[in-house]
Amino acid sequence: MPKNISRYLREFLENLKQSKGRTEKTIENYRFYMSRFIDFFGDKKPDRLTVDTIKRYRKWLGELIDARGEPLKKNTQNYHLIALRNFLRYLQSKKITTLSHREIKLDQINMKKPSVLGKTDLERLLDAPLKDKTAGKNDTLSNHRNKAVLELLFSTGMLVSEIAKLKKTDINLNKNELSLLIKKNKQKTVPLSEQARYWIKQYLNLRKDSNPYLFIPHDKRAGKNKDKGITPRTVQRIVNKCAKSAGLQKNITPHSFRHSYTLSMIKSGVSVENIKKTLGLSNDNSSRYC
Structure with missing residues (x-):
């Protein structure tokens, strides 16, 4: 039944x-987005979903007000639709009667391409951490960590979420590579540049802790998180802080490194297919970089 x-x-x-x-x-995000759908539709059986349900749900999302008293942004509405679409895809894989996931189309959004870092801007940005004198008591640790993070971002094109969850055991400095868990029980090997390897080693040599994570907090709250790594938001703050310190006027984000890394690979003659494989891109979003 x-x-x-x-x-x-x-x-x-x-x-x-x-x-x-x-x-x-x-x-947690999927749970939140799907709870929103249940609030709208009710906790009914999946075979009650129709194309009209999706039309009304879109309208409902468009009229929804967020915690700041503002309408949901288009990309946030899309996140809700993606969650529902993947849920329906799961039901269909289990042979459960419901609306086809193909009936859910996402709103088209004009995505801004990330800023590209020119050679001069890149050098200024990569030099910024060691010139920063505002990190407080642990400025040496924080600045060396930030330097290693920036070098790793540029030389690998990794996502902030991937960098944040790296552990010391994921890094092999002898082989100049790191292992990245991209799916359950599936590893990806990422080569390290000499600069990234050097600054990661310098940073680790300064640390006297037993925290298993590669990059950890060094502010006054660090004592409460002895076995935790930095968060993706911390990586974003590191980039923002260093861009400001370097005096860069353009909007620099972690994706600026990813975009610059992609362009450097293209200029080096690496095929688009290999770039997509390295970055873990699908055909749906590869055009943003390639």
């Missing part, structure tokens, strides 16, 4: 964790 959506949702979220290897943050 068919179950209500909430029952299937628990199974779907468990599948994301066990089979797909999604992070806790991703699973």
Whole structure:
């Protein structure tokens, strides 16, 4: 007998964790977006969903007000639709009668391409951490960490979430490479540049802690997080702070490194297919970089 959506949702979220290897943050986001859909539609059986349901849900999302008293942005509305689409795809894989996930189309959004770092700007940005004198008591540790983070961003094109979850055991300085868990039980080997290797080694040599993470907090709150790494938001703050310190006027984000890395690979003659494989890009979003 068919179950209500909430029952299937628990199974779907468990599948994301066990089979797909999604992070806790991703699973929480799916839970939040799907709870919004249940608020709208009710906890009914999946076979009650129709094309008209999706039309009305889109309208409902467009009229929804966020915590700041503002309408939901288009990309936020898309996140809700993506969660529902993937949930329906899961139900169909289990042969459960429901609306086809192909009936959910996303709103087209004009995405701004990240700023490209020219050679001069890049040099100024990479030099900024060691010239920074505002980090407080642990300025040497923080500045060396920030330098290593920037070098790693530029030389690998990694995502902030990937950098934040790196552990010391993921790095092999003898082989100039790191191992990255991209899916459950699936590793990807990423080569390190000499500069990234050098500054990671310098940073680790300064540390006297037993924290397993490669990059850790060094501010006054660090004592409360002895076994935790930095967050993706911290990586973003590092980039913003160093860009400001370097006097760069353009909007520099971690994705600026990813975009610059991609362009440097293209100029070096690396094929688009190999770039997509290295960055873990799908055909849907590769055009943004390639």
